[in-house]
Each structure stands twice: as C-alpha cells, then as structure tokens.
Amino acid sequence: MADYETMRSFPNSDRDWSEENWKYLIEYLVESGMANYKEIASLVLGHLNPSQVGTSVASNRSFQEHYPKGECWAAVRQWHFDQTGKCADCGTRLELQADHIIPKEVLGDAANTLDNLTLRCRRCNVIKRPSHKQGGKxxxxxxxxxxxxxxxxxxxxxxxxxxxxxxxxxxxxxxxxxxxxxxxxxxxxxxxxxxxxxxxx
Ligand SMILES: [Zn+2]
Structure with a gap:
C-alpha cells in the first residue's frame, strides 16, 4: 500500500521529483480513494485532446479579416495540422492552447495572424502573463x-x-x-x- 509517510521522504520540491515519485503519488491517490484509474485516464485523455482552435482562432473577427469570407477555418486548420502538438515552452502535449508569439499587448490586433501563433500549454500561457511575473514560475x-x-x-x-x-x-x-x-x-x-x-x- 502506498502511504503518505513514504511521500514525506521524497524530495522537498516537486521540481526534484522523479517519475517514480509521481507514480507513487498516483498509486497513493488511487489506493486512498481520491480518484480511480479510469478517472485519471479520462482527465489525461481530455487534456490531450487538441484545443478548440475553430472557436478560439477561426471565429475571431480579427483573424477572419485576413482571409476571404469562409476561408479562415481552412487556413487555421492547416496551421493547426502543421504544429508539433507540443507546448512551445515546456514540450508537454497536455492542455495546449493557441497563443501569440509576440503578445497582443505589444502588437495589438496585428498580433492576430497565424504566423504569430504557436501552441503553448495552459500553465506556460498563464506564467508568461505580466500579472504572474513577480510570482516566478x-x-x-x-x-x-x-x-x-x-x-x-x-x-x-x-x-x-x-x-x-x-x-x-x-x-x-x-x-x-x-x-x-x-x-x-x-x-x-x-x-x-x-x-x-x-x-x-
Ligand atoms: Zn508548457
């Protein structure tokens, strides 16, 4: 049985945890009844599903202005297919979102072009916002x-x-x-x- 006393012997900072440490935590969460493997798998699968760029990008008016009427989605879809499928900053495949390379605060509406977009995970997206700077990563x-x-x-x-x-x-x-x-x-x-x-x- 996994137990929390054992986890106390793991590195103090999560940055230093090994894959074995994380595996132990998942086993602990399952064995202590916090979640079951199906729920964990379901959450991971849901976060692997590529983001809804049809809504977040192709439905955005300032993106649509760059394309003839009705052709924006085809361009966005191709841009999406051409990505690596990993966060530009940390490399994860989970919780990816379309995000500006040069931020909107700098370029304004001109930031809304496909060649200024990349995929970044939710966490990396949040920590690069100015409001989170002082908190550190x-x-x-x-x-x-x-x-x-x-x-x-x-x-x-x-x-x-x-x-x-x-x-x-x-x-x-x-x-x-x-x-x-x-x-x-x-x-x-x-x-x-x-x-x-x-x-x-
Ligand atoms: Zn990331």
Whole structure:
C-alpha cells in the first residue's frame, strides 16, 4: 500500500521529483480513494485532446479579416495540422492552447495572424502573463500545486497550509487557499486527514 509517510521522504520540491515519485503519488491517490484509474485516464485523455482552435482562432473577427469570407477555418486548420502538438515552452502535449508569439499587448490586433501563433500549454500561457511575473514560475499549475501541497505535506493547520502555499510561490489571494482547505475538512470527516485544534479553520 502506498502511504503518505513514504511521500514525506521524497524530495522537498516537486521540481526534484522523479517519475517514480509521481507514480507513487498516483498509486497513493488511487489506493486512498481520491480518484480511480479510469478517472485519471479520462482527465489525461481530455487534456490531450487538441484545443478548440475553430472557436478560439477561426471565429475571431480579427483573424477572419485576413482571409476571404469562409476561408479562415481552412487556413487555421492547416496551421493547426502543421504544429508539433507540443507546448512551445515546456514540450508537454497536455492542455495546449493557441497563443501569440509576440503578445497582443505589444502588437495589438496585428498580433492576430497565424504566423504569430504557436501552441503553448495552459500553465506556460498563464506564467508568461505580466500579472504572474513577480510570482516566478511554479512547477505545477496553481490548482495542482494546492493539492500537491495538501496531499504530500499534510499540513495539520490551515495556517501551515497557507505558509506552505506561499513558500511554494503561489501568489494568489488567500481565498484560493481557504477554498482548497475544504479538501482537508472533507477528508477529516472521513477520518482520512488530521487537523489540529490550533487550526484557524
Ligand atoms: Zn508548457
């Protein structure tokens, strides 16, 4: 049986986790009843499905202006086929989105041409936004990081959870941490999580 005590011996930072460490975490999540293999596979498959460029790009008026009426989708489809199918920044195949190479903040509507588009994953897309600059790059998406902290660090108070989240580099409003702390409360009720009496929530 996979157990969280074993995970405590894994590297402190998720950046240093090996594939074996991640495999162990998946086994732990399944064995502790957080998710089953079918649900995990379903999520991965859903995130592998290429993004809806027909809606996000071909239906965008400023892209349509570059093409004769009714020909925009054919051009976008060909552009999509010609991509590598991997994030331009990190190489993942998951959660890809069409994204500008030179940002819209620089070029305005002129950014909306196919040769200025690439595929980037949701995480890399988010961290390159100016609002996220000061936070630095986090290894996981923020919602994944919140659960990684909860399940692998097992903070016994909300205050410790928030401190770990900030130390991880999460810069969002603390209401996000309070939302995530609900998982600890739910699991505590099932006897699967320990919350100390010192906990704020
Ligand atoms: Zn990426």
């Amino acid at each position: 986090t290894f996981l998406t923020s919602e994944a990081a919140l659960m990684w902290i909860l399940f692998t660090k097992r903070p016994s108070t909300y205050q410790e959870f928030e401190r770990l989240c900030r130390a991880y580099g999460l810069t969002m409003a603390s209401v996000r941490f309070e939302e995530s702390w609900a998982m600890a409360k739910w699991l505590q009720r099932e006897g699967k999580y320990y919350i100390s009496e010192d906990s704020k929530y």
